[in-house]
Amino acid sequence: MTAPALPVMCAALGDATRWEILTRLGEGPMSASALARVLPVSRQAIGKHLDVLREVGLVESEQRGREVVHLAVGARLGALARELDRIGRSWETRLLRVKELAERPEPDAVP
Amino acid sequence: MTAPALPVMCAALGDATRWEILTRLGEGPMSASALARVLPVSRQAIGKHLDVLREVGLVESEQRGREVVHLAVGARLGALARELDRIGRSWETRLLRVKELAERPEPDAVP
DNA sequence: GAGATGTGCAATCTTTGAGTTGCACATGGA
DNA sequence: TCCATGTGCAACTCAAAGATTGCACATCTC
Numbered sequence: 001m002t003a004p005a006l007p008v009m010c011a012a013l014g015d016a017t018r019w020e021i022l023t024r025l026g027e028g029p030m031s032a033s034a035l036a037r038v039l040p041v042s043r044q045a046i047g048k049h050l051d052v053l054r055e056v057g058l059v060e061s062e063q064r065g066r067e068v069v070h071l072a073v074g075a076r077l078g079a080l081a082r083e084l085d086r087i088g089r090s091w092e093t094r095l096l097r098v099k100e101l102a103e104r105p106e107p108d109a110v111p
Numbered sequence: 112m113t114a115p116a117l118p119v120m121c122a123a124l125g126d127a128t129r130w131e132i133l134t135r136l137g138e139g140p141m142s143a144s145a146l147a148r149v150l151p152v153s154r155q156a157i158g159k160h161l162d163v164l165r166e167v168g169l170v171e172s173e174q175r176g177r178e179v180v181h182l183a184v185g186a187r188l189g190a191l192a193r194e195l196d197r198i199g200r201s202w203e204t205r206l207l208r209v210k211e212l213a214e215r216p217e218p219d220a221v222p
Numbered sequence: 223g224a225g226a227t228g229t230g231c232a233a234t235c236t237t238t239g240a241g242t243t244g245c246a247c248a249t250g251g252a
Numbered sequence: 253t254c255c256a257t258g259t260g261c262a263a264c265t266c267a268a269a270g271a272t273t274g275c276a277c278a279t280c281t282c
Contacts, residue, residue, distance in 0.1 A: 006130060007125055012125075014119075019117060041240085065250070067249095076199070081196035091185030094139065155231095155273085177229085178280095
């Protein structure tokens with residue numbers, strides 16, 4: 001799967017219920033019904049959240065007998081983290097350059 | 112400012128227009144009106160997005176004469192990235208442990 | 223001082239998304 | 253075989269979020 005756009009990835013993580021789900025799935029594989037027993041939402045709602053998370057690669061699902069178990073994919077979260085870190089650094093360096101220019105009184109005009 | 116909860120941070124980043132805004136602000140300080148001239152949304156809409164971004168610390172604002180200029184805060188994005196990376200790693204290690212147990216045929220019953 | 227530009231607040235509209243209920247179907251175990 | 257459990261699909265409700273328009277006020281510039 002190709003990496004989804006940043007806003008889509010972040011939107012998938014921008015919901016409290018989905019974080020609850022991810023936290024459980026981070027501890028081990030679970031079925032939608034099992035999640036529904038633990039969390040205060042219906043199985044159908046959880047199913048939709050799992051769709052969203054699977055869409056961006058944060059969750060993988062596997063048929064296991066009668067049920068389907070889901071699991072959180074840490075590697076995908078790590079990839080997102082690296083990308084965000086890269087962007088944050090670029091903002092910082094540009095900020096530094098702007099400040100440097102501001103503090104230098106007469107930086108010479110461009111030839 | 113104390114770090115906002117993860118879902119809130121991610122929700123702030125989970126919108127395409129806000130990413131547009133952040134991208135511009137990452138290149139240098141801009142006013143809301145200047146952003147509205149560049150982006151295909153009204154100044155008021157941009158103002159609300161800036162509120163959201165400022166709320167989670169991704170943008171800082173400064174009165175400069177008649178106008179208010181805004182700037183993207185890379186450090187905040189870096190902090191989020193580190194936290195996501197930490198969580199992603201924890202998922203991976205748990206996954207490894209589960210697989211280890213699964214591959215070991217008879218790991219002794221709990222006493 | 224007059225006009226242009228930038229900002230803030232409020233009311234409104236519209237769409238999206240989270241959540242629910244209901245029903246049909248498959249599958250594992252007694 | 254019967255029943256409990258798990259899943260999938262569809263229609264519906266409801267609130268929140270993105271976006272717009274309109275107006276009042278401040279401030280820089282000519």
